[in-house]
Amino acid sequence: MERRFVKVEKGLGPQGRIAVVRFDRGDNINALSGQAMRELRDVPRDFEDDLETSVVILTGSAKAFSAGFDLKDPEGRQRDTLAVGERIQRQRLGPRMCKAWQDMDQVTIAAIEGHCIGGGAALVVSLDFRFCGRSAHFRIPEVELGMNMSWGSIPRMLALMGPARTKQAVILASDRIGSAEALDWRLVERVVEDGQALPTAMEFAERIAKQPPIPVRMTKASVNRLAHALDDLAAHMDSDQNVLTGLTEDYKEGTSAFREKRRPTFKGR
Structure with a gap:
């Protein structure tokens, strides 16, 4: 599949052990359309047999x-007309x-x-580390759109x-x-001046890239297996729940309010 929104650059840093993945739709919004998500889903496959890369930075x-x-993606909006x-x-x-x-076997960092x-x-x-600029902000709007937060993110x-804090967020x-x-x-693990998230992530990646690759991979695998051992138990139905909430009147109200730039009024049905 041709990638329109994602670019991968390998061979950076010490001994060429760092890669940078750039997701940029060129509009300073960077929404996740179906095409964008498929491209991002497929990027890890580029690294499945890659024993040379130790760290991957996503920015x-x-x-x-x-x-x-x-929500404005025609492909995404089709789901409202699909069977369950x-x-x-x-x-x-x-x-x-x-x-x-x-x-991914490689250590991953979000800039x-x-x-x-x-x-x-x-x-x-879903990544191992997160660095952000001082003006960066996060928001989890799904509940206000009338749906649950899914994609396996609650356990993470x-x-x-x-x-x-998870409930509050x-x-x-x-x-x-x-x-x-x-x-x-x-x-996040670190806040830096605006425009410095990627350079700071690169500096951190260079420190990891200088370590012996095999025990680095082993350590990541062990920590992740322990930390996320129960994730499937907690998240195995979140896709089904997302579809279920997508059938409610509150979902229609939440998404309509978003498009019309007004506050939603929910009725619990």
Whole structure:
């Protein structure tokens, strides 16, 4: 598949052990359309047999990591007309994208500038480390759109932030999480000056790249297996739940309010 929105550059840093993946749609919004998600899902396959790369950095544009799922994408809007089985199948693209990044053998780092919203946040919590610019902010808007937060992200956020902060971030969907809060909540590991997220991630990646590759991979695998051992138990139905909430009146109200730029009124049905 030809990649329109994602570029991969390998062979950087010490002994060429660092790669940078740039997701940039050229509009400073960087929404996750179906095409964009398929491209991002397939990137980890480039590294499956790559024993030379130790670290992969994922970054967006200079002003935006991602605005999340593209509600204006014609392909995405088709799901409202699909049968339930087809909706469930279509909904699996996001979770598979995130799982592919989590399962990479290489150490992964997100370099975040600007907004990181919804599916963008789901993607970055699938990586090993997150660095962001001081003006970056995060938001999890799914509940306010009348749906649940899915893509397997709840267990990952829980592992990073703990129960209370995860509930706060997801349930209070209108609240922006600024960079200082994100650091305090352990959603990110480091906050740097604007425009420095990628250079800082590169410096950190260089330190990892100088370590012996085999035990680095072994360490990541061991930590991830322990930290995420129960993820499937917690998240195996979140795609189904997303389809279910997508059939509610509240979902129609939430997405309509988003497009019409007004506050939604939910009725619990």
